[in-house]
Every structure is written in C-alpha cells, then in structure tokens.
Amino acid sequence: MNKIVIRRPEKKDICEIHNLFNLVIEDTFSREGFEELIEQMDGIFDEKTNYLKEDFASKGVERYFLIAEYENKIVGTIESGPSSKLLIESTNKTYENSIEIGTVFVLPEHQQLGIGSLLLKAMCKKLASENIKEICIQSGYKIAGAVWRKKLGKPTFIVDEYWGEDYDHLVWCNQLSRVGDIIVNDG
Numbered sequence: 001m002n003k004i005v006i007r008r009p010e011k012k013d014i015c016e017i018h019n020l021f022n023l024v025i026e027d028t029f030s031r032e033g034f035e036e037l038i039e040q041m042d043g044i045f046d047e048k049t050n051y052l053k054e055d056f057a058s059k060g061v062e063r064y065f066l067i068a069e070y071e072n073k074i075v076g077t078i079e080s081g082p083s084s085k086l087l088i089e090s091t092n093k094t095y096e097n098s099i100e101i102g103t104v105f106v107l108p109e110h111q112q113l114g115i116g117s118l119l120l121k122a123m124c125k126k127l128a129s130e131n132i133k134e135i136c137i138q139s140g141y142k143i144a145g146a147v148w149r150k151k152l153g154k155p156t157f158i159v160d161e162y163w164g165e166d167y168d169h170l171v172w173c174n175q176l177s178r179v180g181d182i183i184v185n186d187g
C-alpha cells in the first residue's frame, strides 16, 4: 500500500468523508450484530460530523483530522481532540485532561491493509511534535478491540458489559512515546 497519501481534510472533501462515516458505521454495526440500533448509528454519525465541523471551525486546534487517500479516493480517517465524556467516565476521571484519538475509520474493502496503522502513526507523529505525552483510545466494538489489543496490549480500563451482555467498553491510555515505539517498530 505504498500509494496511500495521508493529509488534512479540505472543505471539498466533506461530502466524501460523510459518506465514509456512513459506510463504516453501517458495516461495523452490521458485523457486530447491532444493525437494528438505528438511533445509535445516527448518534455516532452526528458526533463524527460535528467533530469534523469543529476541526474546520477551529482550523485544527480544537479537533484535528487526518485522512487517508488511495487513488484519489478517501479510504480512512482519524482524529484527535480532548477526552470525551465517555472516556472521562470510563477512566474514573483519571484521564479527563488527556488527548483522545478516535474516528479511526477505514472503508470496509480497505481494512486489514495497514491503513489504520498508517493513520495512527501519522497522528502520533503530529501529537509528538506538539509535545503531547499521553494519548487514549477507546472502543466498544469487538473487532476494533481485537485490533487495539494486538497493537497496544492489555487495555488500561475495562468497563464490564457497558454495551450489553458480552460487550465490554475498553480503554487504552498510553505514553505517546510507547505507542510511537510500537508503531515505528511495525515498519
């Protein structure tokens, strides 16, 4: 995948990014067996589109997105911003002033090709350049949970059955230098 370009989103990309959010949310909910939870899907879509608005409104200060492009098509996103309410709750306020990385979304047909890792690597590099020391990532999805476990190891916090029977909420809070090392060592 050496033709992937990681770059900042522009206004002309908004519609395509919204489509990507929709496709990834629908596919993820379907694969997790949550396809009937329409309201929750809409809620996540609204949250992500608001995050993107925040990025444009603050010129990347309040919220910062990166996108991955392959052959002129947007195939992935990632963003960083302040700790969300859910993160603060799930970490008993330990990480209320942390930086959270989220919206790591890769189009279904482009998953498992290293694009999520590339986005994470680029975001860590940007945060390190701002002297950020620590980052958190959270997930309630089983598939993403397996990806982060593989990359980041044991979660820092587990909220048992937060999303229902057998569906825990997992949070990883790590020194950025540690995450950077893992990702850099990935090659």
Ligand SMILES: CC(C)(COP(=O)(O)OP(=O)(O)OC[C@H]1O[C@@H](n2cnc3c(N)ncnc32)[C@H](O)[C@@H]1OP(=O)(O)O)[C@@H](O)C(=O)NCCC(=O)NCCS
Pocket (backbone or CB within 6 Å): 024, 028, 103, 104, 105, 106, 107, 110, 111, 112, 113, 114, 115, 116, 117, 118, 138, 139, 140, 141, 143, 144, 146, 147, 148, 150, 151, 186
């Ligand atoms: C989670 C997600 C962002 C990962 O992105 P990706 O581009 O598919 O991941 P990568 O190809 O970079 O793989 C990262 C690592 O996870 C592993 N991995 C990928 N998919 C996996 C899966 N379904 N199960 C277990 N491990 C998996 C890869 O082998 C790789 O391991 P390595 O670094 O040791 O080689 C992507 O699958 C996605 O968009 N999922 C749907 C939305 C979502 O749940 N986002 C996360 C919200 S917290």
